[in-house]
Amino acid sequence: MTTKIIAVVGATGNQGSSVVETFLGEPGWTVRGITRDPSKTSSRAWANRGVDIVAGDLDVPGSMEKAFRGANVVFGTTDFVQHLQDPKIIASARAQNRPINELATERELEQAKRLVDAAAANVDALDRFVLSTLSDTKGLSQNKIRYNLHFDCKWGAVEYLKDKYPKLWDKTSLLQLGIFASNWKVPYYTPRKQVDGTFKISLPMSGEKEFPIIDPNADTGCMAKALVQVAPGTHLVGASSMISWNEWCKVWSSQTEVQCTFERLDRKVFEDTMGPLGREIADMFQASKYLIVQCLL
Template sequence: MEKLIVIIAVTGVQGSSVANVFLHESGWKIRGVTRDPSKPASRALAAKGIEIVKGDADDVESIKAALRGASVVFGNTVFPEAFSNPTAENTPTLAPGQTLREWCYETELRHGKNIADAVATVDTLDLFVWSSLSHAKKWSGGKYTGVYHFDSKAQVVDYIYNIYPSLAKRMSILQMGLFITNWKWGQASVPWERRSDGSMVLRVPGSGDVPIPLVVPSDAGHFVKALTQVPAGKNLIAFGDRITWAEYVQLWSRITGVPATFEKTTVAEHAKLAPGGYGEEIAEMYAYAQDYGYDGSDPSVVSAHQLGVDVPVTRIEQYIKEEDWSQLLSAKGT
């Protein structure tokens, strides 16, 4: 008998990866949940044989309906685009004294709680895989209170443990490492800079001495598949390689042939790269990962090799070799 996996936010990077992996697995039916089944990405998945249904994380009943009969649910939320790419259409009206950064945190946390409320009603459920990140405020002992795009996801885990202990027993957590593709979002995301002589420099806040789990986001589906093959209760950190920034820059330079160096910088300096709190948010994330580890040094975290199943991953060397770096290398020098 086929099992049903329901993928929330199926057109996203993680969701589409999960869908594509399970399309090649026998014994599975796939249902994808999206706010707009008519958009091209939704139609493309439907053409592959995936059932696409409408569901909105602001509408708990629509998520409940989409989850009927699920054996496995993959849940994922995204920090609102209004933060990284504000436009007249997506910029919200803020409450008095509220920052856009806070609004985005509260919105994503609400969406995550709504998803948890819906998943908790699924009586056919074997496994809930929640795409989360470490709780920066908690694991830093209150030093880093502004890594909102981490804490909004992590607090959903706390919510499930506190409100739905039965669901918590059927949950595994997936912590995707730092997306190695984030350089495409610009300098505030990954602070590469081209010098006037054509060489490159990467300046990252923090000590730069702590290895960072780097992952190709399209590998998400392989990690989710692995979690379906082992008992629930795992807290998995997903990465292709865990290396320091200096090691990454050295590897990047060797493969591309472009001279490059790594330099340490500060949260305050990085924050200047983007207004509206975005630069500061990313800067605090980098510094937190250096001071406490990307996963907060949470003792419950395991890596893929500890699961006891084969998990195909893209090594960072392979990614660098296959990536088109022309967009980065054509950036204006200093």
């Protein structure tokens, strides 16, 4: 039986690992897992299960082009958070007296363009390029939201793809994922204990507005698979469910048997306590009223 190859960027990450897991169970597919370090434990674990692990680094020109060679499908994603935590970027931000989130965004866009370039170099062999992205909140809001940098960055890569590589764009499907359910562990999402023993989540958005939520480890793979099975140019907003923060608190309370409530904060609280990153987070939550419907291209 003829087999096809799917090359998965970030095979050991949240999204990539889900895509690898899904296609490992699909007859007729060979999974090529791309990672910066094929020798690490998580990479070897995939290799032991039959994944073809190859080295690829979005900071090394040419390495991704080689990693994609011969693939029928490429699943691509980039990671803003890893740059926020990169000691070199942190040091550079201090040296330049610039906000770290701005430097992290610039770095991610550089990587995203290299990802697109590498896919374009292999476009003749490709049936599909599935790109994990986020929406153009600046455009959707008519410039009301101007500092949602990690969204702008990912959408910048989409614009780069459309403008520079029309042949690749014709084979592209975009996947936009909702808020990660695992984000509750992130400090500004985490329920905080109050003096009376209850817990509270405080964010700059409505507690009643529903938003898309997803478990990236469990759900990304099936959504990528769905896109591969339909015509190119089909784009997907991925959500496991739609939920409000008030509902989220009820679920959390039912699981922990501890009361949790939601409090809507003024965005200025985030900006005053977290600086430019707080401004970006506030813009991100403000963007929730536009949902993530940029897939309607």
